[in-house]
Amino acid sequence: MSQHLIFNFRLYVAGDALNSAQALANLTNLCKTRLPDRHQIEVVDVYLEPKRALADGIFMTPTLIKLTPTPTRKIVGSLNPMQPMLLLLGLETSTA
Amino acid sequence: MKSTQSPLAKSPAKAPSGISGLDDITGGGLPQGRTTLLVGGPGSGKTIFALQFLEHGAQDCQEPGIFVAFEESSQRIVANAESFGWKLDELQEKSLFFMDAQPSPDLVQSGDFDLGGMLAALEVQIKEMGARRIVLDALDILLVLLPDPPAIRREIYRLHQWLLAYEMTGIITLKADGDQTSSIGQQPFGFMQFMVDCAVILNHSVELGVSQRSLRVQKYRGSSFDENESPFLIGKKGFEVAVARTLDRMDANVTNERVSSGVVRLDTMLSGGYYRGASVLITGFSGTAKTTLSGAFAEAACRRGERTLFVSFDSDGSEVIRNLASVGIRLDDYVKNGSLRMVSARAITGSAETYLVRIKTLAQEHEAVCLVIDPVSTWSKSGNDLSVQNVAERLIDWSKAEGTTLVCTRLLDEMSSLVEAGSPLQISSIVDTWIHLNYLVQAGERNRGLSIVKSRGMAHSNQVRELILSDAGVTLADTYTAGGEVLMGTLRWEKESAERIAHEAHDAAVKLKRVKLDAEEADLEVRLKSLQAELTAKQTEKALLVRATLSHEGEISQSRTRMQELRGADGETPTEEKPQ
Numbered sequence: 001m002s003q004h005l006i007f008n009f010r011l012y013v014a015g016d017a018l019n020s021a022q023a024l025a026n027l028t029n030l031c032k033t034r035l036p037d038r039h040q041i042e043v044v045d046v047y048l049e050p051k052r053a054l055a056d057g058i059f060m061t062p063t064l065i066k067l068t069p070t071p072t073r074k075i076v077g078s079l080n081p082m083q084p085m086l087l088l089l090g091l092e093t094s095t096a
Numbered sequence: 097m098k099s100t101q102s103p104l105a106k107s108p109a110k111a112p113s114g115i116s117g118l119d120d121i122t123g124g125g126l127p128q129g130r131t132t133l134l135v136g137g138p139g140s141g142k143t144i145f146a147l148q149f150l151e152h153g154a155q156d157c158q159e160p161g162i163f164v165a166f167e168e169s170s171q172r173i174v175a176n177a178e179s180f181g182w183k184l185d186e187l188q189e190k191s192l193f194f195m196d197a198q199p200s201p202d203l204v205q206s207g208d209f210d211l212g213g214m215l216a217a218l219e220v221q222i223k224e225m226g227a228r229r230i231v232l233d234a235l236d237i238l239l240v241l242l243p244d245p246p247a248i249r250r251e252i253y254r255l256h257q258w259l260l261a262y263e264m265t266g267i268i269t270l271k272a273d274g275d276q277t278s279s280i281g282q283q284p285f286g287f288m289q290f291m292v293d294c295a296v297i298l299n300h301s302v303e304l305g306v307s308q309r310s311l312r313v314q315k316y317r318g319s320s321f322d323e324n325e326s327p328f329l330i331g332k333k334g335f336e337v338a339v340a341r342t343l344d345r346m347d348a349n350v351t352n353e354r355v356s357s358g359v360v361r362l363d364t365m366l367s368g369g370y371y372r373g374a375s376v377l378i379t380g381f382s383g384t385a386k387t388t389l390s391g392a393f394a395e396a397a398c399r400r401g402e403r404t405l406f407v408s409f410d411s412d413g414s415e416v417i418r419n420l421a422s423v424g425i426r427l428d429d430y431v432k433n434g435s436l437r438m439v440s441a442r443a444i445t446g447s448a449e450t451y452l453v454r455i456k457t458l459a460q461e462h463e464a465v466c467l468v469i470d471p472v473s474t475w476s477k478s479g480n481d482l483s484v485q486n487v488a489e490r491l492i493d494w495s496k497a498e499g500t501t502l503v504c505t506r507l508l509d510e511m512s513s514l515v516e517a518g519s520p521l522q523i524s525s526i527v528d529t530w531i532h533l534n535y536l537v538q539a540g541e542r543n544r545g546l547s548i549v550k551s552r553g554m555a556h557s558n559q560v561r562e563l564i565l566s567d568a569g570v571t572l573a574d575t576y577t578a579g580g581e582v583l584m585g586t587l588r589w590e591k592e593s594a595e596r597i598a599h600e601a602h603d604a605a606v607k608l609k610r611v612k613l614d615a616e617e618a619d620l621e622v623r624l625k626s627l628q629a630e631l632t633a634k635q636t637e638k639a640l641l642v643r644a645t646l647s648h649e650g651e652i653s654q655s656r657t658r659m660q661e662l663r664g665a666d667g668e669t670p671t672e673e674k675p676q
Contacts, residue, residue: 012213014210014212014213014216015212017210017212018208019207019208019209019210020210020212022207022208023207046212046213046216046217047212047216050216050217050219050220051217051220053213053216053217054195054217054220054221057196057197058213058214058217059197059211059213059214059217059238060199060209060210060211060213060214060238060241061209061210061211061212061213062209063209063213073202073204074200074202074203074204075203075204075205075206076199076203076204076205076206076209076241077205077206077207077208077209077243078206078207078208078209079206079207080206080207080208081206081207082206083206084204084205084206085204085206088204
């Protein structure tokens with residue numbers, strides 16, 4: 001069932017900071033390999049949209065929020081290593 | 097106390113902290129546009145310190161502020177701060193902004209991150225409200241999430257640079273492990289103390305079961321500051337740092353006005369009474385009438401219509417009133433009409449610092465002109481010696497600055513000598529007038545002796561006088577010296593009677609002598625009169641004699657003429673040769 005769910009991600013990055021770029025690369029890579037054709041990634045640059053960061057309570061960058069499927073999850077960091085994220089998304093067990 | 101002309105303040109611009117005492121220590125406040133690190137253990141008052149700084153900026157300095165809360169939620173912080181009377185709700189609308197930045201408990205951290213999001217969000221907020229001050233409360237919560245020490249270091253530098261770039265006057269609070277503020281140096285972000293321009297350490301320790309809070313400015317770049325630990329208190333209006341004496345302390349107004357001590361003859365001994373605004377110390381063993389003497393002062397003050405605060409540590413206010421009534425000092429009327437306020441300080445527990453602050457508050461509430469503290473030696477039971485000494489000094493300092501006439505008593509240990517040697521509370525050197533009460537044991541009696549050990553700026557008697565308590569009131573008896581000793585009690589009475597008897601005897605002797613002399617005088621006068629009478633008699637007799645002789649001679653001459661006439665023929669000559 002979960003194979004057909006669409007994963008909605010929102011990634012808050014701080015301009016072209018190294019860890020933000022790493023996080024984006026890691027996320028894109030993961031989606032390509034594990035969630036082909038069933039993912040959406042929205043990238044928010046806190047420098048360009050600081051009010052949004054303030055409203056959303058984003059204080060650490062990069063921050064990845066998984067909006068769907070529920071529950072909403074929040075991961076902070078460059079997503080390196082990938083393991084905690086896979087566990088959180090429930091992908092590690094399902095594809096093992 | 098404004099310190100605009102302070103010798104300490106000729107340094108970089110300072111942002112007044114609004115914390116009473118701290119601005120004196122730092123000569124004006126925290127460094128403007130720079131970062132201050134605030135380190136303290138649990139419950140040491142970091143958040144209150146930081147919040148008070150923001151509140152003061154927003155309320156009084158037109159410097160809006162941002163509070164970034166990493167630990168507690170902003171609602172709780174605002175609610176907790178309510179008790180200090182800060183109108184945070186009003187301020188929150190325009191000049192105070194709370195940013196909740198607590199990491200959520202279910203936050204997953206994977207890999208490196210930075211504080212870019214927070215800084216971007218803050219930038220917007222700063223521009224929007226024109227904020228000048230910022231507090232990052234419990235930054236360590238966020239820092240420990242970072243994967244490694246280099247990342248922590250990088251983010252701290254990023255934050256610091258950012259604060260400097262925006263010229264924000266910032267406070268970053270950090271926890272210290274337990275009470276060991278030195279342990280912060282070992283933590284990964286310990287180097288922050290070296291990086292920031294100002295570091296303040298809050299300490300909360302317990303000594304002999306009494307809580308003691310103290311604050312120390314560890315560093316302050318580009319400015320001189322008081323480097324010592326200063327005790328502080330979290331009171332009704334927030335932080336209150338106790339400063340004994342700063343260089344720019346203003347001199348108190350001194351007057352030559354005298355106020356009565358309540359004992360007429362003591363006023364005479366002091367050539368007019370205490371100076372207004374002076375500090376008077378009355379020392380003595382228990383039962384030497386220290387309370388009575390201070391009660392007399394309070395009564396005299398109330399009679400002059402001056403508002404007086406009487407703080408009693410030994411007994412309840414009502415007890416003091418009853419006991420003093422027995423020696424003719426009636427205070428109950430003044431309590432009723434509100435000019436006298438009795439405070440029994442037994443109810444107050446805590447450090448000497450607490451006592452001082454409460455007494456200050458009570459005195460200000462009562463608008464007291466005269467203050468009695470009986471006895472201050474109670475303080476030596478609480479806290480360490482240094483702080484007690486410090487508090488007593490500040491009490492005197494404060495009362496001088498306020499122009500309050502202070503009478504405090506100090507119980508001396510019966511075993512100790514007159515001098516305060518070995519006592520933690522050596523305030524005799526800073527008081528203006530020191531009256532010592534003593535028992536003098538003489539001829540099987542104990543009598544109360546009063547002497548003035550010192551009294552600055554006035555002539556004062558050097559004699560030991562006997563203090564007499566009676567229904568009629570307090571008075572000092574005349575002194576009798578005999579063989580170099582002041583006579584007291586029965587001996588004085590004996591001496592007085594002996595003198596009276598001697599005086600009477602002397603009087604009688606004088607009278608007797610006068611009577612005798614009177615008698616002699618009268619006698620002489622009588623004799624004088626009789627002699628005069630005799631003289632008159634003799635003179636009369638003499639006059640008679642002269643007249644008799646003359647008449648006799650006349651008669652003889654007449655008879656001779658008659659004979660010649662009768663003889664007729666005889667010549668003159670024979671009658672002359674043969675008379676008769």
